[in-house]
Amino acid sequence: MNDNPDTLTVLAVDDEPPALDELAYLLRRRDEIVSVHTAGDATTALRLLRDGGIDAVFLDINMPGLDGLELAGILRNFAQPPSVVFVTAHDDRAVAAFDLGAVDYLLKPLREERLAEAVRRIAERRRAGADNTPAPAASDEVIPVELGGVTTLVPRSSVRWVEADGDYARLHTATGSHLVRIPISTLESRWADAGFLRVHRSFLVALPLVTGIRSVGSGLVVCLRPEGDQQVVELPVSRRHTRELKDRLIRGPMQTWTSR
Template identity: 50%
Template sequence: MTEELSVLVVEDEPLSRDELVHLLRGVPGVGQVEAAPDAVSALKLLRHREFDAAFLDIGMPGLDGMELAAVLSRLARPPAVVFVTASQQHAVDAFGIGAVDYLLKPASAGRVRQALERVHRARAAPVPRAAAPPEPAGDLAVLKVESEGRTRYVRREQVRFVEAHGDHVRLDTREGRFLVRMPLSALERGWSQAGFLRVHRGYLLALRAVEDLRTDAVGQLVAHTAGGDVPVSRRHARQLKEQLFAAARDGRIGGVRR
């Protein structure tokens, strides 16, 4: 190793955190090592500096290691991620989201050194140029609504959530609910870059409209909005939590627009 690495450790257990920091500082080629007890503290550190690598515990309260890794991946210069956990059950998911290594607790000095070598190789690899994200479809920024012989126009920013109704969608707004003849998938494609997320097979949700996340009487996760509760399927729950967290961190949401 020739270039010193800066490393962030995120671990909620103090003894495990201190031991990992100690092991990392003992590896030649490692420069500064910072530690955080949770995801929120880690993101505060990342506001002021960049890290070459992040060693993340998976089973943390609040935003877990997998969810934090997904947030880190959207940084302008994301750190290489190494997961450190007591269980093997998340290994496939970990490598699926681009982790460079997966260490089982208690990690040995040799395995920590091996993980850092993989971090070096990952940083030395050429980074493919990312395609520019598509612009929101201009013709979907305003929707024409026909109702009872009247025509009105609903702007995208007025919509809190969208519900599928056969070959129509129903737009929930402060001014009321309106049916538009179009598939939900079309709005999902056109509005995905404007702060809308598919959270259920039949629902598209504006992140800015979410007041909080709740669990209803039957254990269903729902996003509470001023227009009502929107069901969130298990397959979409993690992405919704990640995007809400990132949006709140960046100041893109905070006050609820009713």
């Protein structure tokens, strides 16, 4: 890696020459990037990466032989692994990508403003490493959401509750909702340490926002603190989740999970 945290040497990897040429062209337009290497397959990419000097890899996922996710898994074992940004036409591999520590996840066709955001994230992580301080975005996972050809990054900290929708999940925030191709069971496991709790087979809630529970008919609902012009949100609590919810609330969620 180069020693200047304000400049980047990057590697673009894609098995489709037109896509690789476009990615390299867009990367070379960024002032922060001083050098762009290219590779048409993971084997070539790995050889370049083992030679050192690469700060970040912009990596396609679907490639013959070793695919992008497998290559990223190998890079995690490097003494100084480069930052990884996935560039793909598929929006259903984001969970696996972020499990591998990806800095960002870009959907094709690439938009310059999203590429600029990914470069900014890499630069922040580089500067944070140089200062021996944690990267600003490291504690808050982001979920890429595609709507009408536009990719929006939804921070986990903005999610108030999650609603199951078949094999999908709907993320509810103060400004709207976003459908993502991630099962609610996956988010339940991933976000447990961030203060999210399953209260019903269809609902996962952010415990720091819970203001209480109350009886409605023969069942219970959990109440979430309103934000902005929103009304108080009430979601059903199933019998099998009631005890854990009460135990977690008694332990003081506001003190325990304030850094969602």
